[in-house]
Amino acid sequence: MSTRPFRSIASVLIQRTIVLAVLCMVVVFLVQSWLLRSEHQTQFEAVMSDVANTSVPLLAAALWDIETQAVQAQLQFIAKKPAIGFARLQAAGGQVFEAGNSELAQQEAIRSITIYAPHGTQALGVLHLSGNPQYLWQGLQAEALRILLGYSALTASICALIAFMLKQLLQKPLSTVAGFASELTPHQLTTPLRLNRAPQPHSDEIDLLEQGVVKLQTALHEHIHNLDDLVDERTAQLEKLLEEIRHLSVTDGLTGCYNRRALQDKLPEEIERAQRYHRPLAVVFMDIDHFKQFNDQHGHQLGDEVLRSAAKHVASTLRQGVDWIARYGGEEFVLVLPETPLEAAIAIAHRLCDALPQHAVPNPRGGSVYISASFGVTAYRPGEDALALLSRADTLVYQAKSAGRQQVVAGA
Missing domain, CATH: 1.20.58 (Methane Monooxygenase Hydroxylase; Chain G, domain 1)
Structure with a gap:
């Protein structure tokens, strides 16, 4: 997030409006000063023309009649004009008459007028006129004050109007949007x-x-x-x-039964349940007879079909959601029968032992084959683990196979 200080758009616009107004005021003042100076120059020329037309004839008459008081009075009249600061008349006889601001006596005359005798060409003297610098300066000050006051009032009014409009049209909605976005x-x-x-x-x-x-x-x-x-x-x-x-x-990929890993995970759970609630639990170990001969004589394809068919047939006889079957390895299967005493498990094993030889397995090469299996049946003993239970069932199925196969051997 930016760490720059916050400044509203309205304040920036007002500040820039003020700066622009000041610049405009300076430009207007400079233009007005130039115009005022030109105006004063025009006025000074008009004053010079008036002096030449009215005062010079009177000075000529006074000099011709040697009326010094009238000459001095006329000079004072001329010097009182706002545009003229100092007047000096140097008579042909050597007399000098002065009027006005004596501090401007050393200033170079900006206008010299020769005075001739009435009805003649004889020069009676020279009138030197110096301008009044305060006249122009005072005019500039008055104009600057007028511009300053006028523009200040106008700028203040415009800024106040802009501030009001910006607050209503821009600042309030933008502040609402900014606050909404910051709290979103x-x-x-x-x-x-x-x-x-x-x-x-x-x-x-x-x-x-x-x-x-x-x-x-x-x-x-x-x-x-x-x-x-x-x-x-x-x-x-x-x-x-x-x-x-x-x-x-x-799951075993070939038969769809549970695999040995599932047996190792689920059988301890069944044992724990049977032990906790003192319920019976039986295990049937099934081994398909002469399975190696199927593979050797008919190929592994038939062997796989035998395993699938046997597993499907056995699973169809079990209670759904209660009993389950797992492939222990090769042609060996384990049936786990919860809530089943040993006598009931033995009956199930005999029923399967009798039914399997009647179940035909299609041979992919033609015809059908029939299979049989040996069964070892045992029940859970309180306190024993899954390995001991499976080991006892494995021993019993081995006894069934040793006794001639296709039979059931049980033991508590």
């Missing part, structure tokens, strides 16, 4: 943005911003919803795959 959390994505603006006959950038935020919220909500659906779908697929993997991990 994943759990509030569906919370609508409300600017509560007055109805307008047209839309503007704020409306577009509001529409964009709403559109973004809608898109995010739909995306998250789609992600949830996708996650649910992927989770279901994963659970299905895991179930298939788990099923494959405990």
Whole structure:
């Protein structure tokens, strides 16, 4: 997140408006000063023309009549004009008359007028006129003050109006959007943005911003919803795959029975249940007779079919959801019979021993073959483990095979 200090757009716009107004005021002042100087120059020329047309004839008459008081009075009249700061008249006879600001006496005259005798060409003297610098400066000050006051009032009014409009049209809705965005959390994505603006006959950038935020919220909500659906779908697929993997991990690929690993996991659970609730548990060890001969004489394809057929037939005779069968290895199978006493397990084994030889197994090469099996039946003894129980059942089936096969040998 940015660490830059916050400054509202409205304050930036107002500051820039003030700077622009000041620059405009300076430009206007410079232009007005140039115009005022030109105006003063025009006025000074008009004053010089008036002096030449009115005062010079009077000075000529006074000099001709040698009326010094009238000459001095006329000079003072001329020097009182705002545009003239100092007047000096140097008579042809050597007399000098002065009027006005004596500090400007050393200033070079900006206008010299020769005074001629009335009705003649004889020069009676020269009138030197110096301009009044304060006149122009005072005019510039007055103009600057007028511009400053006028523009300051105008700038203040404009800034106040801009500030009001920005606050109503820009700052409030933008602050609402900024606050909404800063407080937005994943759990509030569906919370609508409300600017509560007055109805307008047209839309503007704020409306577009509001529409964009709403559109973004809608898109995010739909995306998250789609992600949830996708996650649910992927989770279901994963659970299905895991179930298939788990099923494959405990199932024999050839016969569809439980495999030896499943037997090692499930049989201890059955033993624990039988021991905890003092319920009977029987185990039948089944070994298909002469299985090696099937492979040697008819090939492994028939051998595999014999195993599948035998397992399917045995599984069909068991209680669904209670009894179960596992392939122990090769042609050996283990039937686990919960809630079954030894006598009932022996009966089941005899029934299977009699039924298997009557079950025809199709030979892929033609015809059918018949199989038989030897059975070892035993019951769980309190306190023993799964290995001891299986070992005793294995010993019993070995006895059945040694006694001639296709028979049942039981032992408690």
